[in-house]
Amino acid sequence: SAVISQKPSRDICQRGTSLTIQCQVDSQVTMMFWYRQQPGQSLTLIATANQGSEATYESGFVIDKFPISRPNLTFSTLTVSNMSPEDSSIYLCSVDGQDINEQYFGPGTRLTVT
């Protein structure tokens, strides 16, 4: 399994500002994923981040709002831009395990926008 850390673990931000969330994995992985989990709800995939290429965004998510970087095989960032209260969620980083279908999740970043 992979050990994933995220920073920050939580933050309270003002409307209109941006927050960058970092995801660090203890081993090299091909694919990294960013999910959003709104309060009391399920997980929704935001985008897939591959090293050396642009992230692939799911329907309803756009690069201008959620720019992603993937500078190497162990690290990725997700920025939540121009935040509004509707962006208040837990943001989760995920990676594939050795078995291509197994997924491992980070502890999440709990974001509150006021």
Place this chain on the structure above:
Amino acid sequence: GENVEQHPSTLSVQEGDSAVIKCTYSDSASNYFPWYKQELGKGPQLIIDIRSNVGEKKDQRIAVTLNKTAKHFSLHITETQPEDSAVYFCAASIETNAGKSTFGDGTTLTVKP
């Protein structure tokens, strides 16, 4: 796209009893079905999974069954313990689309001592 429905949304059992959570999926191409446990303040943790070429899989007190014809799969927890209390998510994906899982809405399991 895939749609996963999960029931019940909340489940309360006495310690030692069994708990069953059920999910249905819509896309017959889905062939990988993981279950995750999410404790408060933590990310989801994979607890068991099943592929479409298998009907049942067991790991100690946890088992998962899959009915491909009916497009439903279930999680069974026997001899529940208070530490089993958490939110459980089912998911479905296509084996070649790693990471693109569709998740159910979750079941909050409470095990009363």
